[in-house]
Amino acid sequence: MKDTRSIDPTSLQMLKVAREEGLETAWDRYLAQRPQCGFGELGLCCRNCNMGPCRIDPFGDGPQKGVCGATGDIVVARNLLRMIAAGAAAHSDHGRDVTETLRGVAAGEIKDYTIKDENKLKALALEFGISTEGKTVQEIAGKLAEAALEEFGTRKGYLQAIDRVPSKRKEIWGKLGIIPRGIDREVVEAMHRTHFGVDNDPANLILHGLRCSLSDGWGGSLLATELSDVLFGTPRPVRGRSNLGVLSKEAVNILVHGHEPILSEMLVEAAKDPGLISAARAKGAGGINLVGMCCTGNEILMRHGVPVAGNFLQQELAVITGALEAVVVDVQCIMPALGQLAACYHTKFISTSPKAKFPGAIHIPFNEHNALETAREIIRQAIENYPNRDKNRVFIPEETTEYVAGFSVEAILSALGGTLTPLVEAVKNNKIRGIAALVGCNNPKVTQDYNHVNMAKALIARDVLVIETGCAAIASAKAGLLLPEAAELAGAGLAEVCRALGVPPVLHMGSCVDISRILTVAAALARELGVDIADLPVAGAAPEWMSEKAVSIGAYVVASGIFTVLGTVLPVLGSNVVADLLTRQAKDLVGGYFAVETDPFKAAELIIAHIDAKRSALGI
Ligand code: XCC
Ligand code: SF4
Structure with missing residues (x-):
């Protein structure tokens, strides 16, 4: 029978290996969850207070209201707003970390990063009304970082990038009252409104959802992008290779997975270190092969053409190749299943963010202040781990495809x-x-x-x-x-x-x-x-x-x-x-x-x- 779990030939090959080895993946766990909760699928369960949990019967036979009297419309709208708030928070907190890094670099406190795109820095400064005349690059960066940090709790009442949109759009948002006022504020307000006994008007809740999401798209995410370009360079077209075949039989394979370029950029830097490359050779490896996955993979493929091993559903499959010395993660989209799975191989699962710890992971705290040294330490651990690779259990699919990215x-x-x-x-x-x-x-x-x-x-x-x-x-x-x-x-x-x-x-x-x-x-x-x-x-x-x-x-x-x-x-x-x-x-x-x-x-x-x-x- 045809395996319909993926159209990617490497995924299908790895799923076969998983079955042979008796290892479970997200696909197995998904099957085990079926049928999934019908109330959840429809958005009809509420746990927002301890008179609940409540669920609204979609067929009209059972209860149509929660203990507090909330209807299905209210419950669905509140749940959706909380989803938006969580998503906006994730993107925007990533943006904040990049902004803080820029501030630290400008102040001279963070030494391992530099400003790679001065033109973009100046263009953004102008956008924020910061004069660049007679100022050094450091000074401009400092002012810009301060202005960007201000966006998270701004009191001026709107986000700067809103000025990028055509005036007609601004008018529409103005009339609806959904111009985002500050990145953190909209997320906090979403949590407030969905707390027991606050906003119970579905349309009002959804409108705030739009405002909260706009604070992500035109706020947190936008700062993450723009300031990453300033710090790490604005992407230009670049060629590279993709899919699990980018893992190497001979080299020390390090997979970096998650989202923030702050970590992955430094790993790219450290992986070029001649001392570390010879350390890898001394262990019998051909070199160091750093590859990416998910969005942090995208960050370094956009800027450096670093090979990308795959997308979200391939994170477990990469481990099952048996060829990974380390999976290094920061935040977002990292399956907690990785710890147990990595333990079935020699693979070290290394978490780095104080915000994201996982069962079965070794935690090596990464911060901007000792970034390069920490990145080197992570790579050293991977190199040390190379002799533990069981060559008989290695299976790397052959397929790779070239890409041009960086647009x-x-x-x-x-x-x-x-x-x-x-x-x-x-x-x-x-x-x-x-x-x-x-x-x-x-x-x-x-x-x-x-x-x-x-x-x-x-x-x-x-x-x-x-x-x-x-x-x-x-x-x-x-x-x-x-x-x-x-x-x-x-x-x-x-x-x-x-x-x-x-x-x-x-x-x-x-x-x-x-x-x-x-x-x-x-x-x-x-x-x-x-x-x-x-x-x-x-x-x-x-x-x-x-x-x-x-x-x-x-x-x-x-x-x-x-x-x-x-x-x-x-x-x-x-x-x-x-x-x-x-x-x-x-x-x-x-x-x-x-x-x-x-x-x-x-x-x-x-x-x-x-x-x-x-x-x-x-x-x-
Ligand atoms: Fe995550 Fe960004 Fe989704 Fe991929 S696309 S699974 S969010 S890595 Ni963002
Ligand atoms: Fe139930 Fe209302 Fe409490 Fe939600 S907020 S759990 S619907 S009582």
């Missing part, structure tokens, strides 16, 4: 010759029909990568330029869609543009916080055309999403005016009121709205229909 806004502009005009022209004359942003995770509810790859292919074939981030982009890397040669899979118009510019039809724009790059492009396109973001022939999709961060992303993309298709169901179907708000009324309120479509081909059709409707409204 920051700046890189796209420079490919276009400095302005967005050629892109706008290509859209106007229908060579490019529109743009679709495909983002988000893997989820064992979906055949791994099936939705990502098929949607991307269906869209480019119909001349829709696809831009991607996160695990979606890694899926495309593995499927060969990030290569300029993939233009042959594109429709004639898109293929012509790709060939003229030498770019792939699917552009990798980075990690999930880098969806802020997508927002920036959308806002700039709208300005160039003199319209609102909602008027653009543009759509979003999260074909295999699983995390709360993805919910926050979906919400800010919709709130920014962009139609978004979800490939797994949001737990809101227990409330017609909330479902209607998100899939219908949102269109009138903010221009963007959600659709749920689990079939990637139908989802692509929805996007194409949306793009065509926007084109004709624009008269192009």
Whole structure:
């Protein structure tokens, strides 16, 4: 029987090994959970106070209210707001760490990082109203970091990057009262409103959800992206290799997994250390092979072309190759299962963030102040571990696929010759029909990568330029869609543009916080055309999403005016009121709205229909 758990040949091979070895993975645990709780699936259970837990009967036979009297609509809306708040908090706390690092570098307290993109630093300073005249780079960085930290609890009443959006968008947000006032404030208010006995109006709750999500997209995530570029360099097109075949039979394999570039950048640096490379050789290894996974993998593949071993559902599979000396993690998307699994091999599971500890992990605290030394120590431990590798248990799939990534806004502009005009022209004359942003995770509810790859292919074939981030982009890397040669899979118009510019039809724009790059492009396109973001022939999709961060992303993309298709169901179907708000009324309120479509081909059709409707409204 065909194994439908993944379309990735390496995943399928590793799942076979897992079965032979009697090891469980997320797919097994997912099966063991089925049938999953119906109340949970519909969003109808509440644990917000200790008179509960309460659950609302979706069929109308059982209780229709919680102990406090909360209806299904209220419970669903509150639960959704909490999901958004958690997602926004995760992205924004990542942004805060990057901002703190910039502040420390500027103050001379942190010595292992430097400022790699002075132009971007100056451009951001101007945006924040900081004069650069007569100031040193350190001084500008200090002022910018202070201004950026201020965004988390700002008292000026709006976030700086809101000025990037067209005025029409700002007006819409202003009228609805959803201009985010401060990053932390919106998350705190979400928690307050969902505490017992506060906000019990579904629409009011959802509107705050949009505001909270906007503080992520145009706030926390945006700062994470922009200030990472300042510190680590703005990505430029770069070539590399992807999938589990990037693991080496001979070298010390170190997998870095998680999200923040602060750790992964330093590991990249330390892995080049000649002393450590000879230490690895002294242990009989061919060298040091640092590879990435998930979004921290995206960060270093965007900036350095570091090989990426896979996306979310491959984290356990990488361990099962038996070839990993260490899995090094920071925060987010790290399965707690890794500890037990790593113990079945010689693999060391190393946690580094005080915020994220795991059973079975060795904790090596990483902080910005002794970053390089800690990174070296981590690599040393991996090297020490190399002789413990049991060569008889090593199985590394052969497949690797090359990718070209690194499409920051700046890189796209420079490919276009400095302005967005050629892109706008290509859209106007229908060579490019529109743009679709495909983002988000893997989820064992979906055949791994099936939705990502098929949607991307269906869209480019119909001349829709696809831009991607996160695990979606890694899926495309593995499927060969990030290569300029993939233009042959594109429709004639898109293929012509790709060939003229030498770019792939699917552009990798980075990690999930880098969806802020997508927002920036959308806002700039709208300005160039003199319209609102909602008027653009543009759509979003999260074909295999699983995390709360993805919910926050979906919400800010919709709130920014962009139609978004979800490939797994949001737990809101227990409330017609909330479902209607998100899939219908949102269109009138903010221009963007959600659709749920689990079939990637139908989802692509929805996007194409949306793009065509926007084109004709624009008269192009
Ligand atoms: Fe995580 Fe960012 Fe989702 Fe992948 S795409 S599973 S959130 S790593 Ni962000
Ligand atoms: Fe039940 Fe209301 Fe308490 Fe929720 S807040 S657990 S619905 S009593």
